[in-house]
Amino acid sequence: xxxxxxxxxxxxxxxxxxEGEILSCPDCGAELEVAKDKKGNFELKVAESxxxxxxx
Ligand SMILES: [Zn+2]
Numbered sequence: 001x002x003x004x005x006x007x008x009x010x011x012x013x014x015x016x017x018x019e020g021e022i023l024s025c026p027d028c029g030a031e032l033e034v035a036k037d038k039k040g041n042f043e044l045k046v047a048e049s050x051x052x053x054x055x056x
Contacts, residue, residue: 003044005030017042 003012003023010027017023021034023044031047 001042003032003042005032006044006046007032012044022047 001014001017003014004010005012005025005027007025007030008028010025012023012025012032014023017034019034019036019042023032023034024030025032032044033047035043035045037043
């Protein structure tokens with residue numbers, strides 16, 4: 001499976017992906033979460049957390 005990095009537009013290849021999994025872009029190092037769009041296709045979204053715990 002091939003994806004485009006939403007940060008740097010680089011190509012990311014993954015053998016298999018699971019919804020909710022975090023991948024990191026080999027080009028820019030962005031943390032990308034596997035999500036599904038309305039049609040059920042996998043897409044990558046930038047993961048918000050970078051190890052910071054914003055707990056209350
Ligand atoms: Zn990238």
